[in-house]
Amino acid sequence: MRTIILVGGVIALLTLGKVFFFAKPNTEKAAGGGAVATGKEGGGNKAGAAVPVNVYLTKLETVENTLFASGTIVPNEEVDLKAEISGRLINLNIREGSFVQKGQLIAKINDKDLRAQLAKVEYNEELAKRIEARQKKLLDIEAISREEYEITANNIRTIGADKEVILAQLEKTEIRAPFSGTIGLKNISEGAFLSPGTSVVTLVQTNPVKIDFNIPEKYTRYVRLGSQVRLNLDGDNANYSARVVAVDPKVDAELRTLRVRAVSQNPGNRYVPGMFVKVQASLEGNNNAIMIPTEAIVPVLKGKKVFVVKNGKAQEAMVTTGLRTDQRIQITDGLQPGDSLIVSGIMALKANSPVKVKML
Incomplete structure (x- = not known):
């Protein structure tokens, strides 16, 4: 009985302590008699605040x-000069990297045997013409038949054809520049024996130059012949221009791109064949x-x-x-x-x- 009374007393004391000593400090009487919670001053943004x-x-x-594309500088003309006939190279009239004019002699192959054949044919031609002249007078007085005269006249024409063949062979002993341009590095030295197809040197024309680039197929209707494109070189902030001169008639079926070629003047040799160039083509604004x-x-x-x-x-x-x-x-x-x-x-x-x- 005494134990129950002690336990009840302890509980009563705890209840009174909670009521009088542990009341919430942030609870105050509202005007209507209810309790209102108040937070600390300087709190965060309220929910729904404007951002x-x-x-x-x-x-x-x-x-x-503007369409951007990657292009490559291509020579306006380029040819690998090769021998057409066999023979010993007796003259290589070039300086690597030098400029040559159209028709200038580049290389000469030994032609002594062909010149001897030409001299023989010319002697026979001269003799045949004298015989034809005498027979013409005989034919006029009917001293020979027309058939004999025609055989002699035909002999002159046959000799003339043989002479043309030899002259053509002699022309092949000379390798001349087909156009004006710059000589590359030589592939052979003077005194070497050449066979048909032996490469002697490369000739490149770099003014003007061509610029080849590809564009996506969806832009094919925007790029036309004669239109201007802008060019930029790596390490050069200047803008250059080029004119479109050719458009491939078909689209690459694998890449779905169209090949376009433009031409630009190159007086200062700022463009070098094989160089990378950035191309900008203006489309419809x-x-x-x-x-x-x-x-x-x-x-x-x-x-x-x-x-x-x-x-x-x-x-x-x-x-x-x-x-x-x-x-x-x-x-x-x-x-x-x-x-x-x-x-x-x-x-x-x-x-x-x-x-x-x-x-x-």
Whole structure:
């Protein structure tokens, strides 16, 4: 009995202590008699506070549509000069890297045997002409038959044909420049024996030069003969121009590209055949394009979206993009001129979030 009384007393003391000594310090009497919780001063932002954002007002602009491609410098003319007949090379009249004119003698093959044959044919031709002259007088007085005269006349023509063959062979002993250009590195030395097809030297014409480049098939209708393209060389900030002179009549079925050739003057030899060059071709521009900062685009599962301000709140808008530069991107669908586009604080936004607008 005494134990029960002690336990009851302890419980009563604990109850009184909780009521009088452990009351909540942040509970105060409300005007209506209810308790109201008060937090610490200087707390965080309240739920639903407006997010400060920068806004860009969309507008129509004129956009230059430029196609970029990688090109290669190609010589205007290039030929590998080779021997046509067999023989010993007796003269190599070139200096490597020098400029030669069209028709200039490059190499000479020994032709003594052919010249001896030519002299023999010329002697026979001279004799045949004297015989033909005498027989012509005899034919006029009917001292010989016409058949005998015609045989002699035909002999002259046959000898003349043999002479033409020898002259053609003599022409092949000389290798001449087919066009003006620069001589490359020689492949053979004087005194060597040449066979038909032996390469002697390469001749390259570098003014003007050709520029070959490929464009995607979807741009084939934009590149036309006579149109101008811009060129940029590595290590050179200057812009150069070239004129389109040829377009391949078919598209590469594997790469789905079209080969285009342009020509540019090269007076200072700034272009070297085989050099890489960056090509810029101007396509049809767009006078009614909407361009926005790239940071305003938010990639999503179904495409791309942006946030616009309507009635003080952020609203989502799905968009379709077009041309892109390093800082801006074209919107082809989803925005209208005059829309208030949000370009900052995007990660903190969701649909219908209240925003505090600051115009750019």
